[in-house]
Amino acid sequence: MATNPTGTYLDRAQSAKIAEADDRYTEEQVERARLKLLREPLVYSNRSYRWITEKVCGIVENRTPMWWFIALAVSAVIASLTPVMILYLIGTGVGVWGNNAPVFWAWDITNFVFWIGIGHAGTLISAILFLTRQKWRTSINRAAEAMTLFAVVCAGIYPAMHVGRVWMVWYLAPLPNANAIWPNFRSPLLWDVFAVSTYFTVSVLFWYVGLIPDLATLRDRARNKLRKFAYGLLALGWRGGNRQWNHYEMAYLILAGISTPLVLSVHSVVSFDFATSVIPGWHTTIFPPYFVAGAIFGGFAMVLTLMIPARAIYGLHDLFTDRHIDVMCKIILLTGTVVGYAYLMELFIAWWGANPGERAAFWYRAVGPSNWYYWVMMSCNVIVPQLFWWRHLRRHAVWVWFIVMGPNVGMWFERYVIIGTTLERDFLPGSWGYFNPSTVDVVMFIGTIGLFMTLFLLFVRFLPMIAIAEVKGVLPEADPHFHGTVEGEEPGTYPITEDPAGGDYNR
Amino acid sequence: MSPTQPNPPEKTPPPQEPVAREANLRPGQRLYAVGAEFSSVQDVYHAAEKCRDKGFLRWDVHSPFPIHGLNEAMGVGKSWVSALSLGGAATGLTTAVLLQTIPSVFVYPMVVQGKPYFSLEAFVPIMFELTILLTAFGTVGGMLLFNLLPRLNHPVFNWEYFNQKCNDDGFFIVIEASDPRFEEGATSAFLEEIGGRHVTFIPMEAET
Numbered sequence: 019m020a021t022n023p024t025g026t027y028l029d030r031a032q033s034a035k036i037a038e039a040d041d042r043y044t045e046e047q048v049e050r051a052r053l054k055l056l057r058e059p060l061v062y063s064n065r066s067y068r069w070i071t072e073k074v075c076g077i078v079e080n081r082t083p084m085w086w087f088i089a090l091a092v093s094a095v096i097a098s099l100t101p102v103m104i105l106y107l108i109g110t111g112v113g114v115w116g117n118n119a120p121v122f123w124a125w126d127i128t129n130f131v132f133w134i135g136i137g138h139a140g141t142l143i144s145a146i147l148f149l150t151r152q153k154w155r156t157s158i159n160r161a162a163e164a165m166t167l168f169a170v171v172c173a174g175i176y177p178a179m180h181v182g183r184v185w186m187v188w189y190l191a192p193l194p195n196a197n198a199i200w201p202n203f204r205s206p207l208l209w210d211v212f213a214v215s216t217y218f219t220v221s222v223l224f225w226y227v228g229l230i231p232d233l234a235t236l237r238d239r240a241r242n243k244l245r246k247f248a249y250g251l252l253a254l255g256w257r258g259g260n261r262q263w264n265h266y267e268m269a270y271l272i273l274a275g276i277s278t279p280l281v282l283s284v285h286s287v288v289s290f291d292f293a294t295s296v297i298p299g300w301h302t303t304i305f306p307p308y309f310v311a312g313a314i315f316g317g318f319a320m321v322l323t324l325m326i327p328a329r330a331i332y333g334l335h336d337l338f339t340d341r342h343i344d345v346m347c348k349i350i351l352l353t354g355t356v357v358g359y360a361y362l363m364e365l366f367i368a369w370w371g372a373n374p375g376e377r378a379a380f381w382y383r384a385v386g387p388s389n390w391y392y393w394v395m396m397s398c399n400v401i402v403p404q405l406f407w408w409r410h411l412r413r414h415a416v417w418v419w420f421i422v423m424g425p426n427v428g429m430w431f432e433r434y435v436i437i438g439t440t441l442e443r444d445f446l447p448g449s450w451g452y453f454n455p456s457t458v459d460v461v462m463f464i465g466t467i468g469l470f471m472t473l474f475l476l477f478v479r480f481l482p483m484i485a486i487a488e489v490k491g492v493l494p495e496a497d498p499h500f501h502g503t504v505e506g507e508e509p510g511t512y513p514i515t516e517d518p519a520g521g522d523y524n525r
Numbered sequence: 526m527s528p529t530q531p532n533p534p535e536k537t538p539p540p541q542e543p544v545a546r547e548a549n550l551r552p553g554q555r556l557y558a559v560g561a562e563f564s565s566v567q568d569v570y571h572a573a574e575k576c577r578d579k580g581f582l583r584w585d586v587h588s589p590f591p592i593h594g595l596n597e598a599m600g601v602g603k604s605w606v607s608a609l610s611l612g613g614a615a616t617g618l619t620t621a622v623l624l625q626t627i628p629s630v631f632v633y634p635m636v637v638q639g640k641p642y643f644s645l646e647a648f649v650p651i652m653f654e655l656t657i658l659l660t661a662f663g664t665v666g667g668m669l670l671f672n673l674l675p676r677l678n679h680p681v682f683n684w685e686y687f688n689q690k691c692n693d694d695g696f697f698i699v700i701e702a703s704d705p706r707f708e709e710g711a712t713s714a715f716l717e718e719i720g721g722r723h724v725t726f727i728p729m730e731a732e733t
Contacts, residue, residue, distance in 0.1 A: 066532040067589060067694035192624055200628035204637050204647035212654040220661045227665060235589070235692040254675035257682075258691050259585035259699075260573075260595050262672045267591050268604035269668035276610075276657050276664075283657075287650055487692075491590035498570035498594055 060154055060492050062336040067490050070337070074232075074484045075239055077332050082479065085331070090475050096468025103462040104179060112182045114458040121441045121453040126180040128433040129463050131288055131309075133173035133470075134214065135429060137221070138281055138310070139317020140166030144224060145277035148270075154345060156488035157338045160232075161328070162321045163225040164481070168473040169320075170218045172466040177210070206290040213287035220280055224273045227266070230256050231487040285309040292436065299379035299440035302367070308360035315353035315399070316429035318346050319422040324474060326419045328483065337484055340413050347412040350425060354403035357432075361400065375445050382443040383435060387452055391435050398428025546710040548726035555729040557680035558584075559713050560687060560699040561721025566592055569696035572719040573598040576698060579715065583704040587687070587697040606667040613663020614656050621655035622648070684727045699727070 061070070107114050117124045140162035147155040178187055190211045192201055201208050234256035237249040256262070286306035293305040322343065329338045368380040383392045402424030411417045438453050477483065494500050548556045563569035566588070573586050577600040586595060596602075629635075630642045640647060669675070682688055687697055698721065700712055713724050 064532075069532045071589075071693045072533050192628060198633065200633040202635070202637055203625040203629050203651060204640055204644050206650075209650040209654075212651045216654040216658040219658060223661050223665050227668070231590070231692065238688050238692050250677060254669070255677045255679060256674070256692075257679060258587045258589060260588065260592070260599055261585050261601060262674075263588070263591040264596055264601055265604045265606050265668050265671040268606040269664045272607060272610045272664045273661060276660050279653075280657050283650070283653060287654075290650070487590040490694075491593075496566055496590060496592070498566050498592055498598070500567065 058341050059494070060157070060339070060341075061489065062339050065336055065493075067493070070484075070486055070489055071235060071239075073334070073337070074482045074486050074489075075236060077478065078236060078480060078482060079239065079241075086475065086479060090472065093468045093471035093475060097465060097472045098468075099461050100175065100465030100469055103458055103465060104175070107179060107458065107462075108184055112180065114456060116454050116456040116459050118451060118453065120444050120449050120451045121438055123180075123437050123441065124453050125434075125438075125455055125459040125463060126176045127291075128430065128437050129466065130173050130176035130180075131433045131437070132316070132430045133169045133176075133466065134288060135285060135309070135313035135316050135433075136320045137166035137169040137173070137217075137317065138285060138313035139321050140164070140169075141217075141221060141224075141277050141281035142314050142317065143321070144228070145274040145281060148274040149278055153492040154342055156485055156492050157342055158321060158325060158346075158484075159488070160225075160228065160481075160485040161325055161477075161483045162317075163221065163228070164477045164483075165317075165321060165324060165474065166221050167218070167225060168470050168477075170214065170221065171473065172470050174214065174218070175466060177214075206287065206294050209287050210291055213284045217280060217284045220273070220277060224277055227270060227273060228485055228488070229481065230254060230266075231258065232482045232485060234258065235486055236482065282310055285313045297379075297440060298373070298375035298445070299383070300436070301376075302364065304360055304363060304367070308357070308364075311353045311356040311360065312399075312429060312432060315350060315357055315403075316425055318350050318353070319425035319429070322346055322350075322418060322422045323426060326415045328478065329415070334484065337489060340415070343415055343418055344409075344412045347406045347418060347421075350403050350422065351406040354399060354406075354425065358400035361396065379440060379443060383439050386439065386443055388435075388439040388442060391431050391439055395428050395431040395435050398424040399432060402428070546713060548709055548728070550726075550728055553730075556702045556709070557683070557727045557729040558699045558701040559707075559709070559716060559724065559726050560681070560684055560697055561713075561716040561724045562686070562690070563696045563698065563720060564722070566696060568720050569698065570595060570598050572698055572716075572721065575719045576700070580706055581700055581704050582706075583701040585699055587681075587691050587695075587699060589692050589694060604671065606664060606671055609663040609667030609670070610660050611663075613659040613661070613666075616663075617656040617659030618652055620659065621652040624655070625651060680727060680729050683729075683731050684725055686723060686725065687727075 065073075115124065115126060117126070140159075143155050143162045144159045147159075178184060181187055181190075189195075189199070190201060190208065192203075230253060233249050233253035237246065237253045240246040240249055286309065289305035289309040292300035293302060295301060325338055326343070329335060365380055365384075368376045371377075383389070402421060405411050405417075405421050411421065442451055442453060444450060490496060548559075550556060563572055569586055569588065570592060573595060576584055577598065586592070586599060588595075625648045626643060629644075634642050636642075681699055687695070687699075689695075691697060698716065700707060700716070702709075706712075709726070713726070716724050
């Protein structure tokens with residue numbers, strides 16, 4: 019081997035030079051040494067601006083593939099279960115759920131927290147990774163933000179329905195009314211209303227602002243009148259002049275800047291619903307950071323769940339590359355470990371705090387009647403993601419797809435453990451109970467999964483699922499001072515991006 | 526692994542005719558601007574510096590994505606969308622304070638959990654959320670306002686080649702006829718001299 023893969027850049031540059039001068043090395047080995055000096059590109063295969071336009075717009079413009087109709091039909095049928103169940107619930111009452119005393123919150127709030135958490139990855143990718151200048155975000159931010167919106171739509175159904183008399187839900191809004199009643203602004207439940215609705219609105223705006231230039235691309239390429247009209251209207255007459263980009267970029271920066279504290283606040287406020295109460299197991303200060311880490315963890319898992327099949331179907335391997343999957347797996351590994359730390363710290367504090375109620379709550383979580391929820395959570399969230407320590411698994415999409423099912427399942431169980439199993443074991447044994455989901459509980463949850471998939475399929479079909487303008491902006495030739503980096507190459511061309519040895523970059 | 530289709534070929538540009546030094550307009554048609562295409566980000570960046578140094582005021586660089594550092598190359602100042610964001614933030618914060626204080630203290634005072642009527646700590650989450658919400662409105666509204674959008678039609682769209690490439694892979698400089706230093710012959714010659722191709726006069730009214 020001509021290079022020293024663990025050495026510094028200079029070491030590697032040195033060995034590449036030596037390799038080039040030395041006859042004993044084949045051209046292939048020299049090439050390989052040279053590749054070691056390069057950073058793994060964000061877009062593989064030296065793709066041009068036009069290729070990106072054609073590829074991403076092609077998904078929207080080409081004939082609708084048959085699988086899409088089948089998938090849409092299946093998910094739409096599943097989604098239609100949600101309104102059916104909602105109508106049944108409104109017509110009959112919340113008693114159709116399995117909720118009981120003492121488990122007043124069960125699957126409804128579990129599903130709400132689960133879906134809201136899923137959304138967090140989208141905002142993290144679009145806002146926090148933007149502020150930290152993580153350029154790889156450009157390939158996934160559009161789809162992840164769309165996923166955020168759809169997840170929040172699914173989430174919103176549950177709190178609205180669980181109030182019981184749905185037609186009174188407008189009481190949550192601070193509106194003057196005939197009874198002269200006003201909401202209690204000191205309640206975390208009302209904070210939640212504001213947090214979630216702000217989160218949804220700001221996410222929609224952020225997403226739409228990002229879409230404007232790409233809608234203009236679709237408008238310019240539109241062949242028939244309907245598309246021209248629809249995309250033309252949505253693109254707002256975008257012209258791509260730098261005087262426009264100047265304001266656009268400032269607006270995007272500010273939206274990223276405000277979305278960063280927003281995304282951290284939303285799940286913190288959701289956790290206040292529990293943490294500000296006095297129920298043992300809920301009344302802990304660790305909740306806000308623990309909820310946020312869990313949300314990012316579960317959200318990234320869901321992004322990978324959706325994007326790996328999308329990449330395979332549409333052949334987006336050069337845009338959503340193995341490197342993207344690798345980096346996202348590392349984030350899952352990190353947040354999964356944070357979540358594991360939080361689980362252990364909860365147990366430690368329950369013991370160290372010497373509060374009998376708190377000790378009992380955690381004891382019953384782990385060994386009580388619902389302990390299987392707890393152990394599913396532990397294994398899916400803490401143990402399964404540890405597989406991502408192996409680079410081989412992070413670099414193979416099929417493995418990744420199966421491994422992220424762990425967090426997907428585990429995060430739902432975590433929410434149930436926090437909500438359901440905690441309520442089952444209260445201070446007084448006299449008020450202990452058990453929760454069994456009713457059919458309506460189960461069908462309604464499956465229905466929201468269908469709703470989520472339906473919305474995502476529609477998004478993939480009608481809007482560019484990769485941020486075209488942003489990906490073009492991270493190509494090396496998009497830098498005004500780029501003049502080629504490799505000796506002997508024409509300025510303006512990009513060095514070879516395929517490893518002739520057929521392996522990976524940065525080994 | 527990756528799909529192997531090659532990069533698509535360049536779009537065929539309109540035949541390169543000798544550059545006209547005068548706009549060929551129908552009677553009643555006014556001249557909007559003269560535009561030229563540049564082959565790469567690097568070219569358009571340096572051309573923009575030259576346009577700036579020439580002292581043009583009413584001109585723009587069109588590109589499919591924002592080009593880093595082009596504001597300096599064009600001599601365009603900082604965007605003040607941020608001022609409207611700040612205005613939105615102040616409005617949101619004030620709204621939240623009033624929205625919570627008026628009902629909790631004056632209209633519907635009620636002791637909850639032994640907290641005072643005016644409980645600032647408990648009001649913080651909603652103050653935060655509404656501040657963010659109205660900042661977002663101010664930011665997006667400000668961006669649209671400063672960009673004069675939505676504006677579905679614009680004279681620059683009368684240049685067909687521009688429409689094909691501007692949001693794909695073309696980099697254009699467009700100098701408006703209303704610029705004080707604009708002269709049909711000299712400006713089109715200047716654009717060609719700094720590396721522009723397909724120098725075109727863009728009419729104010731559509732061709733049809």
